[in-house]
Amino acid sequence: MSTMLLQGGHLIDPARGLDAPADVVLRDGLVAEIAEPGRTKIGADETLKVKGLIVAPGFIDLHVHLREPGQTHKENIASGTAAAAAGGFTSVCAMPNTRPINDSPAVTRWMRDEERGAVVNVFPVAAATLGSLGEKLSDYRALKEAGAVALSDDGAPILDDQIMREALALAAKVGLVVIQHAEDTRLSHGNPMNEGVTSFKLGLRGQPAASEWQMVERDIRLTSQEGGRLHVAHVSAAKSLQMVRLGRASQVQVTAEVTPHHFLFTEESCSTYDTRYKMNPPLRSAADRAALLAALADGTIDAIATDHAPHALFEKEVEFEKAAFGITGLEIALAAAITELQHTGMISLSRVVELLSTNPAKIVGLSGRGTLAEGSIADVTIFDPKKRWSYEVEQTRSRSRNCPYGGMQFYGKALATIVGGRVVFNEL
């Protein structure tokens, strides 16, 4: 079996409070040894020189759309995971809104099958209700056995209180987290952007922030009654964060993620009807964005997740109201976090790793991941936090290019991605 030495890097492993120079030895798909520089005891067949670079537990994206089965003109598991690897992600949690919807152990297993050609670990998030119709719960126990790590009707939020109660209660029993895309569609009406000054100017109907935070408030209330764990997907509104804080203060087990685009942009980016800025939840006001940044710094937000949502050009190059919701993001998430959050002095590199690896692993309960403790799985992300680069969307590994990041200047780039001891992306 091969043994690999990661030599001369700086190890950041927030799970163990480590932030220091260290050599790391990987063997048989596991972390075999962590030692002071030059002090490793295990001999290695192969050495990766990572001087000046950060060695971190592999990044885990809690929220991606890989579009397979069923919508492979947008993406497939092979292309989506290749993009993930290029962005430094060693694991992705794949949302169930595929065709068919992933509400069955058969689809869950099919997605995990080696035949799909995944480059990084794929952990399916299964539909919380059959067909994501919000009517009848899917078989949580069987889904968990098949490999699902969480339950969600992402994109088709569970509106019915009773069904949400049942989902939380059963998920708690089975030991899975419920991820809710918090949106009261009776208030948002599928409107194409945030309701505010910009939507008024553009003559577009808006989604009020209340359509999100009122649902977060309800979900937290139901979780406090039913027990179990709630994870709020892609928080976008300031008031939703208040709800999360209140929930935690009363001991409800609630976590939250934010996307790069919500902490990078505001609704004003929509002001030329550029559909690359159309996503759901929509980009919100400057005040909302400021609140997200503060919550990333103060710990209210637990994770950065991309909501990578690939779409073909013909689905985006249409009237703003008609265009598909969503934006790709796997390849720029780390760079966005470093550029916007760390480079500005708001948060430390260790906190960046916590948001991208340590916490996501805990939220979906991926044991042996999210840390580089000896004996844990050899999923490693090696990145250069200082590297200045410009994203070339034409070079993307994704099948789709629906994002505005092309040509944008960033700091921070993943240079090598190691999954189970195997290098799957290497720009060292």
Place this chain on the structure above:
Amino acid sequence: MKAKLRSLLGIEPLDSRQILDILSLAKRMNPARPRQTLRGRRIALLFYENSTRTRTSFEIAAKSLGASTVVIHATTASIEKGESLKDTGQTLQSIVDAIVMRHPSSGAPVLLSRLIDIPIINAGDGMHAHPSQALLDAFTIMNHKKSLKGLKIVTIGDIFHSRVARSDAHLFSKLGARVVFCGPDVLLPETARELAPGVEIVREMEEAIDGADVVMMLRVQQERLSGMQINVDEYVRRYQLTAAKLKLAKADAIVMHPGPMIRGMEMTDEVADCGQSVVLEQVLNGVKVRMAILAMLLGGKR
């Protein structure tokens, strides 16, 4: 010097000089005295939404300049079959010189202008903009008031759904008028204040109209209300322009309406037909202003 205007997508991107240039050119236009400025030019009138007034106005304007026109309705085979706006636009681009476009979706002309290279004239998009209407409104006001500077122009009714109100506000604001919006909360959100500099919101019609130079009435767009709770009797009581309310405006105030007007709803018969109403004048001015727009965008180059 600013680059020559290529398309007319809205009022917001224009500066006051460009606006005044179009308005002064419009003064020299008259459909009763046709010109050959655009002889041999082909203009497509691409209408994804029904319109009699605007379409006819543009068609007469184009023909009065010697251009030939072709009207394409959304019910046209290719569009009904699901052809995208991009494909329709690219197809038209190879056979016409400009597209006058009406579309129910806000921003559609902006999208099309990014995808093709011929001039696009926005003839109304969703709730967003109706620049030729705003220009003809300004033209009409200037026929009566010389300049817009310092005028109090009050727009009353369904502001939220109105592309005319948005374009008017941008234009009136750029030319130095006070823009007062008046209407109920559901049809006039507080965010409307941020539309352009100098926009005010006054909820009570009597207060809004007090001392006004221009009273612009809007139609209640019942087809766009979709679920909003509007009590028609209550609306008429609070926001209908009656002769008594009109007395609160300046004695020489003019009454305008972008049409189509619903008598007994926005205004009484008495007001609609009174000497202060310039509604019919707006229609004739519409043709002149649209002639100026087409001549400005298409004239003098091949």
